[in-house]
Amino acid sequence: MEEGLEKRELEVEVISKVAEVISAIKNAKHVDQVICALHSIATILFPVDPSLLSDSINESYRDQVFSVEVHSAEKRYGSWRAFYRGAAFPTLARFLLLDVASTWLGCFPFSAQKYVYDVFFVRGLVTEVLQNLVPFLRLNAGDGLDVNAVLSNTERLLVLCLLENNGVLQLAREFGESSKLRSVTDVQIKMDVSRVAQIVASIPDKARMNSLTSLSSNMFFKQVVVQLLSLAEEREMILLDNVEMDEMDKNGAMLFVGEMFSRICRRGSTDIVVNYERWNSPHAWFLLWISFSSAVTLERAVLDLLSSELIPEVLRLINSCLSSNNDSITKELLESKPEMVFWSRIMEFISDPYTTERISELILQKLATQDANDIQGYWLLWLLFHRIFKLQASVR
Numbered sequence: 543m544e545e546g547l548e549k550r551e552l553e554v555e556v557i558s559k560v561a562e563v564i565s566a567i568k569n570a571k572h573v574d575q576v577i578c579a580l581h582s583i584a585t586i587l588f589p590v591d592p593s594l595l596s597d598s599i600n601e602s603y604r605d606q607v608f609s610v611e612v613h614s615a616e617k618r619y620g621s622w623r624a625f626y627r628g629a630a631f632p633t634l635a636r637f638l639l640l641d642v643a644s645t646w647l648g649c650f651p652f653s654a655q656k657y658v659y660d661v662f663f664v665r666g667l668v669t670e671v672l673q674n675l676v677p678f679l680r681l682n683a684g685d686g687l688d689v690n691a692v693l694s695n696t697e698r699l700l701v702l703c704l705l706e707n708n709g710v711l712q713l714a715r716e717f718g719e720s721s722k723l724r725s726v727t728d729v730q731i732k733m734d735v736s737r738v739a740q741i742v743a744s745i746p747d748k749a750r751m752n753s754l755t756s757l758s759s760n761m762f763f764k765q766v767v768v769q770l771l772s773l774a775e776e777r778e779m780i781l782l783d784n785v786e787m788d789e790m791d792k793n794g795a796m797l798f799v800g801e802m803f804s805r806i807c808r809r810g811s812t813d814i815v816v817n818y819e820r821w822n823s824p825h826a827w828f829l830l831w832i833s834f835s836s837a838v839t840l841e842r843a844v845l846d847l848l849s850s851e852l853i854p855e856v857l858r859l860i861n862s863c864l865s866s867n868n869d870s871i872t873k874e875l876l877e878s879k880p881e882m883v884f885w886s887r888i889m890e891f892i893s894d895p896y897t898t899e900r901i902s903e904l905i906l907q908k909l910a911t912q913d914a915n916d917i918q919g920y921w922l923l924w925l926l927f928h929r930i931f932k933l934q935a936s937v938r
Contacts, residue, residue: 552624559583560634565673567642573649574603576642576814580658585610586690587622588661595658598651626667633673638662643695644688663699668712669738674737675700676741679748701756704742704766710802711769713738731765731794735801742766743805770799771851772886778846800891807897824936853908853922856885859922871921873928882925890929 559582566579577599584590592607599607615623625631634791638659664673678696680821681689712842720726749757756762772921773795839884859881863871905926909919 548620548645548828549624552620553628556586556621556625556630557628557633559586560630563634564637567637567646572600573646574599576646577650577654577658578603579608581607582610584661585660586613587617587625589616590614590657590661594653598654609917626670630668631662632674634662635671639675639699640679640687640692643692644686647695648691660699660702663703664707667716668703668709669734671703672709672713672738672741675703676745676748679745679750693750693753697753697757700745700749701754704745705756705762708769708772710742711772714740714770714773714795714798717798718796719794721792721794728792731792732797735794735797738796739798739801739805741752766802766806768801768851771855773799775879796887796891799888801810801895803892803901804894804897807900810895815871816885850914851927852885852888853905853912856922856925857912857914857918859885860925861916863921864917871917873924876921876925886925886929889926890933902927 562584563579567576570576570579578597581592581595592610595607599629600885642659647659655738665673675696678692679700681687681692717731720731720734746757746759746762755767859879860871863875864881867875870906877886889898889901892901905923909922915924
């Protein structure tokens with residue numbers, strides 16, 4: 543009862559603070575006033591060192607920055623949760639992405655931008671940050687906003703959060719943590735995973751044609767794949783305490799990996815259907831051919847990357863087992879090793895049959911070009927496919 547009351551009090555506190563900050567910025571006459579206002583709420587949520595801002599603001603405002611009350615780590619965490627899981631973050635994010643980006647952000651020194659602006663997105667709950675950022679990739683002129691400034695800033699933040707700070711991997715971690723919560727149902731996790739994966743997969747289409755290279759389809763999805771495969775090194779996210787080995791389908795982290803791979807590989811045909819209105823133009827068939835060719839190229843590039851990252855790593859693990867067991871491996875041995883769990887289950891979490899088929903084909907093609915003998919090839923294929931071969935009649 544007391545915990546619930548404290549939670550509600552924190553929610554009211556952070557919402558009130560957001561309203562106060564927005565009001566202060568709307569009335570600001572100088573960029574230093576904007577920086578000070580944002581600093582006052584950043585310190586409630588993050589451990590911000592005021593000395594990092596001392597060279598970014600006029601001396602007359604420095605006392606204001608250094609005099610802000612510093613909360614304990616426990617209090618900050620409580621405020622952070624209330625901020626990102628309630629209405630406070632969407633409210634402030636919209637104001638930062640529209641009003642501040644359009645009017646003030648261009649005047650921010652680099653350190654101020656990093657510690658009292660970017661911080662709200664870079665150190666936030668990535669599932670919430672993503673859902674609040676992506677809609678601003680599509681913005682129409684109006685309300686006196688600098689649309690180019692807003693769009694450029696949104697694209698910059700997406701690259702910063704998702705790519706430069708491994709935000710896609712963090713999304714998988716957050717879904718893995720959700721799996722541990724008794725209050726979150728399996729159905730809810732699967733719905734959330736599907737929604738967020740769809741948002742991630744839509745980013746290259748929503749970014750402007752002349753936007754950052756990192757947001758182009760090939761570059762973006764290559765980095766997404768690399769981040770997701772790195773989850774293999776995080777056993778605490780794969781072997782959850784309250785999820786048995788035969789209940790791995792409840793693992794939100796693995797569900798997200800499988801859903802992302804399915805959506806990436808399915809993008810080609812979906813893009814053509816979604817953009818059907820373009821086929822009424824005089825150059826319809828030419829445009830169709832270009833779109834289809836781009837989709838096939840993207841799919842092949844992503845699948846190539848997936849198989850080129852996957853095969854060497856699995857072969858390394860198999861060779862390690864062979865060398866430590868006198869060139870002899872059993873099914874029981876592979877199944878007993880925690881580091882094998884990710885690779886033995888990854889195909890199982892790709893629910894789309896088309897994606898499974900395409901990845902399987904490419905793995906076989908790549909394996910034929912690898913310097914691997916029959917024993918290595920057998921155990922690689924067994925490790926990746928034995929479960930779906932047993933569980934899915936369509937694979938057999």
